[in-house]
Amino acid sequence: MQSNESLFLQTKPFHLFLRASIPGAIGMVASSIYFTLELLLIGRLVGQTAFAAANLVMPFILINFALSDLIAVGSSVRIAIKLGEGKKDEADNLFTVAVLSCMLINVLIGGLLILLCPTFLSLMGADAVLTESAMDYFTVYALFSPFTGLVFAVDNYLRICGRIRFSMGINIFMSLLCLSLQILFLWVLDLGVAFAALGSSLGMTITAVICLLQFLRKDMALSFARPHFSFPIIWDMFRQGLPTFLNNVSGRITNILMNSLLLRWGGDLAVSVYGVLMSVDGIVVPCMYGVFDSLQPAIGYNWGAERKDRVKRIALCCVIATVVICLFSVVLIELFPAQIFSLFLKVDEAGLAMAVHALSIMGLTYIVRWISYSAQSFSSATGHNREATVLSLCHALIFPLLMMAVLQQFELEGIWFVIPSAAFCTAAVAFIIYLVRIRKSLRLD
Secondary structure (H helix, E strand, O other), rough: OOOHHHHHHHHHHHHHHHHHHHHHHHHHHHHHHHHHHHHHHHHHHHHHHHHHHHHHHHHHHHHHHHHHHHHHHHHHHHHHHHHHOOOHHHHHHHHHHHHHHHHHHHHHHHHHHHHHHHHHHHHHHHOHHHHHHHHHHHHEEEEEHHHHHHHHHHHHHHHHOOOOHHHHHHHHHHHHHHHHHHHHHHHOOOOOOOOHHHHHHHHHHHHHHHHHHHHOOOOOOOOOOOOOOOHHHHHHHHHHHHHHHHHHHHHHHHHHHHHHHHHHHHHHHHHHHHHHHHHHHHHHHHHHHHHHHHHHHHHHHHHHOOOHHHHHHHHHHHHHHHHHHHHHHHHHHHHHHHHHHHHHHHHHHHHHHHHHHHHHHHHHHOHHHHHHHHOOOHHOOOHHHHHHHHHHHHHHHHHHHHHHHHHHHHHHHHOOHHHHHHHHHHHHHHHHHHHHHHHOOOOOE
16 A cells, blocks of 8 residues: 555645546545435435425435534544654544544434424424424434444545545445435335435445444554543644534525525425535535545645645646536536436426526536635645635525525525525635635745
Protein backbone atom coordinates (compact mmCIF):
# COMPACT_ATOMS: atom_id res chain seq x y z
CA MET A 1 0.00 0.00 0.00
CA GLN A 2 1.34 3.43 -0.97
CA SER A 3 2.22 5.59 2.05
CA ASN A 4 0.33 8.81 2.75
CA GLU A 5 3.49 10.87 2.24
CA SER A 6 4.12 9.32 -1.17
CA LEU A 7 0.47 9.56 -2.22
CA PHE A 8 -0.33 13.07 -0.99
CA LEU A 9 3.04 14.86 -1.24
CA GLN A 10 4.81 13.24 -4.19
CA THR A 11 2.08 12.26 -6.65
CA LYS A 12 1.57 14.92 -9.32
CA PRO A 13 -1.56 16.97 -8.51
CA PHE A 14 -3.40 16.07 -11.72
CA HIS A 15 -2.58 12.38 -11.34
CA LEU A 16 -3.64 12.56 -7.68
CA PHE A 17 -6.88 14.20 -8.79
CA LEU A 18 -7.60 11.44 -11.28
CA ARG A 19 -6.65 8.74 -8.80
CA ALA A 20 -8.76 10.13 -5.95
CA SER A 21 -11.59 12.23 -7.36
CA ILE A 22 -13.06 9.81 -9.89
CA PRO A 23 -13.32 6.86 -7.46
CA GLY A 24 -14.36 9.34 -4.76
CA ALA A 25 -17.17 10.81 -6.85
CA ILE A 26 -18.35 7.36 -7.95
CA GLY A 27 -18.24 6.17 -4.35
CA MET A 28 -20.17 9.17 -3.04
CA VAL A 29 -22.82 8.87 -5.74
CA ALA A 30 -23.08 5.14 -5.04
CA SER A 31 -23.45 5.79 -1.31
CA SER A 32 -26.16 8.41 -1.90
CA ILE A 33 -28.03 7.18 -4.94
CA TYR A 34 -29.85 4.55 -2.94
CA PHE A 35 -31.98 7.39 -1.49
CA THR A 36 -32.93 8.41 -5.03
CA LEU A 37 -33.62 4.82 -6.06
CA GLU A 38 -35.51 4.22 -2.83
CA LEU A 39 -37.81 7.17 -3.50
CA LEU A 40 -38.21 6.06 -7.10
CA LEU A 41 -39.32 2.60 -5.95
CA ILE A 42 -41.68 4.10 -3.38
CA GLY A 43 -43.27 6.35 -6.00
CA ARG A 44 -43.61 3.55 -8.52
CA LEU A 45 -44.56 0.63 -6.25
CA VAL A 46 -46.26 2.15 -3.20
CA GLY A 47 -47.89 5.32 -4.57
CA GLN A 48 -47.94 9.12 -4.56
CA THR A 49 -49.07 9.45 -0.94
CA ALA A 50 -46.16 7.31 0.28
CA PHE A 51 -43.79 9.23 -2.01
CA ALA A 52 -44.97 12.56 -0.57
CA ALA A 53 -44.75 11.15 2.98
CA ALA A 54 -41.17 9.97 2.45
CA ASN A 55 -40.19 13.36 1.05
CA LEU A 56 -41.84 15.18 3.96
CA VAL A 57 -39.87 13.19 6.52
CA MET A 58 -36.61 12.91 4.56
CA PRO A 59 -35.22 16.19 5.99
CA PHE A 60 -35.51 14.75 9.50
CA ILE A 61 -33.66 11.59 8.44
CA LEU A 62 -30.91 13.67 6.89
CA ILE A 63 -30.64 15.87 9.98
CA ASN A 64 -29.83 12.73 11.96
CA PHE A 65 -27.22 11.70 9.38
CA ALA A 66 -25.81 15.24 9.42
CA LEU A 67 -24.58 14.66 12.96
CA SER A 68 -22.37 11.86 11.67
CA ASP A 69 -21.09 14.20 8.97
CA LEU A 70 -20.36 16.82 11.62
CA ILE A 71 -18.08 14.44 13.50
CA ALA A 72 -16.62 12.82 10.38
CA VAL A 73 -15.69 16.04 8.59
CA GLY A 74 -14.61 17.78 11.79
CA SER A 75 -12.30 14.97 12.82
CA SER A 76 -11.06 14.18 9.30
CA VAL A 77 -9.62 17.63 8.75
CA ARG A 78 -7.63 17.45 11.98
CA ILE A 79 -6.65 13.79 11.50
CA ALA A 80 -5.25 14.50 8.02
CA ILE A 81 -3.26 17.45 9.35
CA LYS A 82 -1.93 15.38 12.29
CA LEU A 83 -0.81 12.63 9.93
CA GLY A 84 0.84 15.25 7.74
CA GLU A 85 2.72 16.45 10.82
CA GLY A 86 3.76 12.86 11.65
CA LYS A 87 1.67 12.62 14.85
CA LYS A 88 0.06 9.19 14.33
CA ASP A 89 -0.81 8.53 17.99
CA GLU A 90 -2.85 11.71 18.18
CA ALA A 91 -4.52 10.87 14.87
CA ASP A 92 -5.47 7.37 16.13
CA ASN A 93 -6.99 8.81 19.29
CA LEU A 94 -9.00 11.37 17.31
CA PHE A 95 -10.26 8.59 15.05
CA THR A 96 -11.37 6.37 17.94
CA VAL A 97 -13.05 9.20 19.83
CA ALA A 98 -14.86 10.25 16.66
CA VAL A 99 -16.30 6.78 15.97
CA LEU A 100 -17.57 6.36 19.53
CA SER A 101 -18.98 9.90 19.61
CA CYS A 102 -20.78 9.30 16.34
CA MET A 103 -22.62 6.25 17.70
CA LEU A 104 -23.57 7.93 20.98
CA ILE A 105 -24.93 11.12 19.46
CA ASN A 106 -27.03 9.19 16.95
CA VAL A 107 -28.65 7.22 19.77
CA LEU A 108 -29.64 10.42 21.56
CA ILE A 109 -30.85 12.42 18.57
CA GLY A 110 -32.59 9.47 16.91
CA GLY A 111 -34.71 8.89 20.02
CA LEU A 112 -35.48 12.59 20.36
CA LEU A 113 -36.65 12.88 16.76
CA ILE A 114 -38.97 9.87 17.10
CA LEU A 115 -40.77 11.78 19.87
CA LEU A 116 -40.88 15.17 18.16
CA CYS A 117 -41.38 14.29 14.50
CA PRO A 118 -45.20 13.78 14.64
CA THR A 119 -45.60 17.27 16.10
CA PHE A 120 -43.43 18.79 13.35
CA LEU A 121 -45.43 17.00 10.64
CA SER A 122 -48.69 18.27 12.10
CA LEU A 123 -47.37 21.84 12.13
CA MET A 124 -46.37 21.43 8.47
CA GLY A 125 -50.01 20.69 7.61
CA ALA A 126 -49.81 16.93 7.06
CA ASP A 127 -53.06 15.06 7.61
CA ALA A 128 -53.38 11.88 9.70
CA VAL A 129 -52.82 9.49 6.78
CA LEU A 130 -49.73 11.33 5.57
CA THR A 131 -48.32 11.57 9.12
CA GLU A 132 -48.81 7.86 9.81
CA SER A 133 -47.08 6.86 6.57
CA ALA A 134 -44.23 9.29 7.22
CA MET A 135 -43.66 8.04 10.77
CA ASP A 136 -43.64 4.40 9.66
CA TYR A 137 -40.83 5.33 7.30
CA PHE A 138 -38.89 7.58 9.68
CA THR A 139 -38.96 5.36 12.78
CA VAL A 140 -37.06 2.55 11.07
CA TYR A 141 -34.26 4.90 10.06
CA ALA A 142 -34.08 6.42 13.55
CA LEU A 143 -33.77 3.02 15.24
CA PHE A 144 -30.86 2.00 13.00
CA SER A 145 -29.10 5.40 13.08
CA PRO A 146 -26.31 4.46 15.55
CA PHE A 147 -25.04 2.02 12.90
CA THR A 148 -26.14 3.63 9.64
CA GLY A 149 -24.59 6.95 10.63
CA LEU A 150 -21.18 5.29 10.82
CA VAL A 151 -21.23 4.69 7.05
CA PHE A 152 -20.87 8.41 6.41
CA ALA A 153 -18.15 8.78 9.03
CA VAL A 154 -16.00 5.74 8.28
CA ASP A 155 -15.93 6.49 4.57
CA ASN A 156 -13.91 9.64 5.32
CA TYR A 157 -11.37 7.69 7.34
CA LEU A 158 -10.90 5.09 4.63
CA ARG A 159 -9.93 7.83 2.17
CA ILE A 160 -7.50 9.33 4.69
CA CYS A 161 -5.82 5.93 4.82
CA GLY A 162 -5.49 5.91 1.03
CA ARG A 163 -8.18 3.20 0.64
CA ILE A 164 -9.86 5.19 -2.12
CA ARG A 165 -10.74 2.28 -4.38
CA PHE A 166 -11.97 0.22 -1.46
CA SER A 167 -14.16 3.15 -0.43
CA MET A 168 -15.61 3.31 -3.92
CA GLY A 169 -16.17 -0.45 -4.01
CA ILE A 170 -17.83 -0.63 -0.61
CA ASN A 171 -20.17 2.23 -1.49
CA ILE A 172 -21.20 0.46 -4.68
CA PHE A 173 -21.69 -2.74 -2.67
CA MET A 174 -23.87 -0.86 -0.17
CA SER A 175 -26.09 0.66 -2.85
CA LEU A 176 -26.57 -2.69 -4.56
CA LEU A 177 -27.35 -4.38 -1.25
CA CYS A 178 -29.84 -1.66 -0.24
CA LEU A 179 -31.48 -1.74 -3.66
CA SER A 180 -31.73 -5.54 -3.61
CA LEU A 181 -33.39 -5.53 -0.20
CA GLN A 182 -35.82 -2.78 -1.24
CA ILE A 183 -36.80 -4.68 -4.40
CA LEU A 184 -37.34 -7.78 -2.26
CA PHE A 185 -39.52 -5.96 0.27
CA LEU A 186 -41.45 -3.63 -2.07
CA TRP A 187 -41.74 -5.52 -5.33
CA VAL A 188 -41.46 -9.22 -4.53
CA LEU A 189 -43.18 -9.21 -1.11
CA ASP A 190 -45.35 -6.11 -1.81
CA LEU A 191 -44.76 -4.61 1.65
CA GLY A 192 -45.31 -1.01 2.79
CA VAL A 193 -43.16 2.12 2.91
CA ALA A 194 -41.53 1.18 6.25
CA PHE A 195 -39.81 -1.75 4.56
CA ALA A 196 -38.13 0.59 2.07
CA ALA A 197 -36.41 2.17 5.07
CA LEU A 198 -35.64 -1.27 6.51
CA GLY A 199 -33.93 -2.34 3.29
CA SER A 200 -31.64 0.69 3.32
CA SER A 201 -30.97 0.46 7.06
CA LEU A 202 -29.95 -3.20 6.90
CA GLY A 203 -27.68 -2.59 3.90
CA MET A 204 -25.99 0.39 5.55
CA THR A 205 -25.50 -1.43 8.86
CA ILE A 206 -23.81 -4.40 7.18
CA THR A 207 -21.58 -2.01 5.22
CA ALA A 208 -20.61 -0.09 8.37
CA VAL A 209 -19.48 -3.30 10.08
CA ILE A 210 -17.36 -4.31 7.08
CA CYS A 211 -15.71 -0.86 7.04
CA LEU A 212 -14.93 -0.89 10.76
CA LEU A 213 -13.23 -4.26 10.44
CA GLN A 214 -10.71 -2.71 8.03
CA PHE A 215 -9.21 -0.64 10.83
CA LEU A 216 -8.14 -3.79 12.67
CA ARG A 217 -5.56 -4.36 9.94
CA LYS A 218 -1.95 -3.50 10.83
CA ASP A 219 -1.17 -1.83 7.51
CA MET A 220 -3.78 0.94 7.91
CA ALA A 221 -2.64 4.52 8.49
CA LEU A 222 -5.30 4.74 11.21
CA SER A 223 -6.19 2.18 13.84
CA PHE A 224 -8.32 1.96 16.96
CA ALA A 225 -6.67 3.06 20.19
CA ARG A 226 -7.71 3.38 23.82
CA PRO A 227 -9.78 6.56 23.63
CA HIS A 228 -8.83 9.65 25.62
CA PHE A 229 -11.80 11.99 25.64
CA SER A 230 -11.26 15.65 26.42
CA PHE A 231 -13.22 18.81 25.94
CA PRO A 232 -10.63 20.38 23.57
CA ILE A 233 -10.78 17.30 21.29
CA ILE A 234 -14.60 17.24 21.20
CA TRP A 235 -14.84 20.99 20.76
CA ASP A 236 -12.30 20.98 17.94
CA MET A 237 -14.22 18.24 16.10
CA PHE A 238 -17.44 20.20 16.38
CA ARG A 239 -15.76 23.45 15.36
CA GLN A 240 -14.09 21.94 12.30
CA GLY A 241 -17.24 20.13 11.20
CA LEU A 242 -19.64 22.96 11.98
CA PRO A 243 -19.73 24.47 8.44
CA THR A 244 -20.73 21.16 6.88
CA PHE A 245 -23.19 20.45 9.69
CA LEU A 246 -24.79 23.88 9.42
CA ASN A 247 -25.06 23.45 5.68
CA ASN A 248 -26.75 20.06 6.10
CA VAL A 249 -29.08 21.00 8.95
CA SER A 250 -29.89 24.44 7.58
CA GLY A 251 -30.68 22.83 4.26
CA ARG A 252 -33.03 20.41 5.97
CA ILE A 253 -34.78 23.26 7.80
CA THR A 254 -35.19 24.96 4.44
CA ASN A 255 -36.60 21.73 2.99
CA ILE A 256 -39.12 21.50 5.83
CA LEU A 257 -40.30 25.08 5.32
CA MET A 258 -40.41 24.61 1.55
CA ASN A 259 -42.52 21.49 1.96
CA SER A 260 -44.88 23.38 4.27
CA LEU A 261 -45.41 26.15 1.72
CA LEU A 262 -45.73 23.70 -1.16
CA LEU A 263 -48.22 21.59 0.78
CA ARG A 264 -50.25 24.74 1.44
CA TRP A 265 -50.42 26.00 -2.14
CA GLY A 266 -49.90 22.91 -4.28
CA GLY A 267 -50.78 19.87 -2.17
CA ASP A 268 -49.10 16.47 -2.39
CA LEU A 269 -48.18 16.96 -6.03
CA ALA A 270 -46.15 20.12 -5.39
CA VAL A 271 -44.30 18.34 -2.57
CA SER A 272 -43.61 15.45 -4.93
CA VAL A 273 -42.23 17.79 -7.62
CA TYR A 274 -39.86 19.33 -5.10
CA GLY A 275 -38.98 15.83 -3.93
CA VAL A 276 -37.96 14.88 -7.46
CA LEU A 277 -35.61 17.88 -7.65
CA MET A 278 -34.13 16.93 -4.28
CA SER A 279 -33.61 13.41 -5.61
CA VAL A 280 -31.73 14.84 -8.59
CA ASP A 281 -29.79 17.04 -6.16
CA GLY A 282 -28.98 13.85 -4.28
CA ILE A 283 -26.93 12.77 -7.28
CA VAL A 284 -25.39 16.11 -8.34
CA VAL A 285 -24.17 17.23 -4.90
CA PRO A 286 -22.56 13.88 -4.01
CA CYS A 287 -20.64 14.11 -7.30
CA MET A 288 -19.23 17.48 -6.22
CA TYR A 289 -18.82 16.32 -2.65
CA GLY A 290 -17.00 13.20 -3.80
CA VAL A 291 -14.52 15.26 -5.82
CA PHE A 292 -13.63 17.63 -2.98
CA ASP A 293 -14.08 15.20 -0.10
CA SER A 294 -11.86 12.55 -1.68
CA LEU A 295 -9.10 15.13 -2.01
CA GLN A 296 -9.71 16.79 1.36
CA PRO A 297 -7.09 14.54 3.02
CA ALA A 298 -4.59 15.52 0.32
CA ILE A 299 -5.38 19.23 0.71
CA GLY A 300 -5.18 18.99 4.51
CA TYR A 301 -2.00 16.91 4.37
CA ASN A 302 -0.27 19.37 2.04
CA TRP A 303 -1.56 22.30 4.05
CA GLY A 304 -0.09 20.78 7.20
CA ALA A 305 3.18 20.16 5.33
CA GLU A 306 3.16 23.80 4.13
CA ARG A 307 3.02 22.87 0.45
CA LYS A 308 0.70 25.64 -0.72
CA ASP A 309 1.85 25.25 -4.31
CA ARG A 310 0.36 21.75 -4.39
CA VAL A 311 -2.75 22.87 -2.51
CA LYS A 312 -3.48 25.44 -5.23
CA ARG A 313 -3.10 22.97 -8.08
CA ILE A 314 -5.17 20.26 -6.40
CA ALA A 315 -7.92 22.78 -5.61
CA LEU A 316 -7.95 24.05 -9.21
CA CYS A 317 -8.56 20.52 -10.50
CA CYS A 318 -11.46 20.17 -8.06
CA VAL A 319 -13.04 23.46 -9.12
CA ILE A 320 -12.88 22.59 -12.81
CA ALA A 321 -14.53 19.23 -12.10
CA THR A 322 -17.38 20.84 -10.15
CA VAL A 323 -18.00 23.31 -12.98
CA VAL A 324 -18.36 20.44 -15.44
CA ILE A 325 -20.71 18.54 -13.11
CA CYS A 326 -22.96 21.55 -12.53
CA LEU A 327 -23.21 22.65 -16.15
CA PHE A 328 -23.93 19.11 -17.30
CA SER A 329 -26.72 18.95 -14.71
CA VAL A 330 -28.27 22.18 -15.96
CA VAL A 331 -28.35 20.86 -19.53
CA LEU A 332 -30.01 17.58 -18.49
CA ILE A 333 -32.67 19.21 -16.33
CA GLU A 334 -33.53 21.90 -18.88
CA LEU A 335 -33.72 19.49 -21.82
CA PHE A 336 -35.46 16.54 -20.14
CA PRO A 337 -37.63 17.75 -17.21
CA ALA A 338 -40.64 15.63 -18.19
CA GLN A 339 -38.59 12.48 -18.56
CA ILE A 340 -36.86 13.05 -15.22
CA PHE A 341 -40.14 13.55 -13.35
CA SER A 342 -41.80 10.59 -15.06
CA LEU A 343 -39.10 8.28 -13.72
CA PHE A 344 -40.54 8.81 -10.25
CA LEU A 345 -44.27 9.32 -10.70
CA LYS A 346 -47.03 8.99 -13.26
CA VAL A 347 -49.45 11.94 -13.20
CA ASP A 348 -52.02 13.50 -15.51
CA GLU A 349 -51.15 16.13 -18.14
CA ALA A 350 -51.83 19.08 -15.83
CA GLY A 351 -49.60 17.62 -13.13
CA LEU A 352 -46.82 16.90 -15.61
CA ALA A 353 -47.03 20.44 -16.99
CA MET A 354 -46.57 21.84 -13.47
CA ALA A 355 -43.64 19.52 -12.85
CA VAL A 356 -41.89 20.49 -16.11
CA HIS A 357 -42.36 24.19 -15.38
CA ALA A 358 -41.05 23.88 -11.81
CA LEU A 359 -38.04 21.71 -12.65
CA SER A 360 -37.02 24.06 -15.49
CA ILE A 361 -36.94 26.96 -13.02
CA MET A 362 -35.24 25.19 -10.13
CA GLY A 363 -32.67 23.57 -12.41
CA LEU A 364 -31.11 27.00 -12.99
CA THR A 365 -29.59 26.63 -9.52
CA TYR A 366 -26.67 24.63 -10.89
CA ILE A 367 -25.44 27.43 -13.17
CA VAL A 368 -23.71 28.99 -10.15
CA ARG A 369 -23.86 26.26 -7.50
CA TRP A 370 -20.23 25.31 -8.14
CA ILE A 371 -18.98 28.73 -7.00
CA SER A 372 -20.22 28.60 -3.42
CA TYR A 373 -19.61 24.87 -3.09
CA SER A 374 -15.98 25.11 -4.18
CA ALA A 375 -15.27 28.05 -1.89
CA GLN A 376 -16.94 26.35 1.08
CA SER A 377 -15.25 22.97 0.57
CA PHE A 378 -11.80 24.49 0.17
CA SER A 379 -12.31 26.68 3.24
CA SER A 380 -13.27 23.65 5.34
CA ALA A 381 -10.31 21.59 4.09
CA THR A 382 -7.79 24.29 5.02
CA GLY A 383 -9.28 25.26 8.39
CA HIS A 384 -10.95 28.53 7.29
CA ASN A 385 -13.94 27.71 9.46
CA ARG A 386 -15.54 31.14 9.66
CA GLU A 387 -15.59 31.56 5.90
CA ALA A 388 -16.99 28.06 5.38
CA THR A 389 -19.62 28.64 8.07
CA VAL A 390 -20.78 31.89 6.47
CA LEU A 391 -21.15 30.21 3.09
CA SER A 392 -22.97 27.24 4.61
CA LEU A 393 -25.50 29.48 6.32
CA CYS A 394 -25.95 31.71 3.27
CA HIS A 395 -26.61 28.79 0.93
CA ALA A 396 -28.72 26.60 3.15
CA LEU A 397 -30.62 29.01 5.41
CA ILE A 398 -30.18 32.79 5.20
CA PHE A 399 -30.84 33.41 1.51
CA PRO A 400 -33.50 30.67 1.13
CA LEU A 401 -35.44 32.11 4.09
CA LEU A 402 -35.04 35.62 2.69
CA MET A 403 -36.24 34.51 -0.73
CA MET A 404 -39.21 32.66 0.82
CA ALA A 405 -40.21 35.83 2.66
CA VAL A 406 -39.95 37.91 -0.52
CA LEU A 407 -41.37 35.47 -3.07
CA GLN A 408 -44.18 33.79 -1.12
CA GLN A 409 -46.48 36.68 -2.07
CA PHE A 410 -46.54 35.07 -5.53
CA GLU A 411 -47.70 31.80 -3.92
CA LEU A 412 -46.68 28.60 -5.72
CA GLU A 413 -45.04 30.35 -8.68
CA GLY A 414 -42.81 32.36 -6.35
CA ILE A 415 -41.73 29.34 -4.33
CA TRP A 416 -40.28 27.68 -7.44
CA PHE A 417 -37.80 30.59 -7.69
CA VAL A 418 -36.58 30.39 -4.07
CA ILE A 419 -33.77 27.87 -4.60
CA PRO A 420 -32.17 29.37 -7.77
CA SER A 421 -32.34 32.96 -6.49
CA ALA A 422 -30.72 31.93 -3.19
CA ALA A 423 -27.97 30.14 -5.13
CA PHE A 424 -27.11 33.25 -7.14
CA CYS A 425 -26.94 35.38 -3.97
CA THR A 426 -24.67 32.86 -2.24
CA ALA A 427 -22.38 32.72 -5.27
CA ALA A 428 -21.88 36.48 -5.00
CA VAL A 429 -20.92 36.15 -1.32
CA ALA A 430 -18.52 33.28 -2.14
CA PHE A 431 -16.76 35.38 -4.76
CA ILE A 432 -16.29 38.21 -2.26
CA ILE A 433 -14.91 35.80 0.36
CA TYR A 434 -12.49 34.40 -2.18
CA LEU A 435 -11.17 37.87 -3.06
CA VAL A 436 -10.92 39.07 0.53
CA ARG A 437 -9.79 35.97 2.46
CA ILE A 438 -9.01 32.75 0.58
CA ARG A 439 -6.80 34.23 -2.13
CA LYS A 440 -4.54 35.87 0.47
CA SER A 441 -4.02 32.63 2.41
CA LEU A 442 -2.80 30.86 -0.73
CA ARG A 443 0.04 33.28 -1.41
CA LEU A 444 3.41 31.63 -1.24
CA ASP A 445 5.76 33.16 1.34
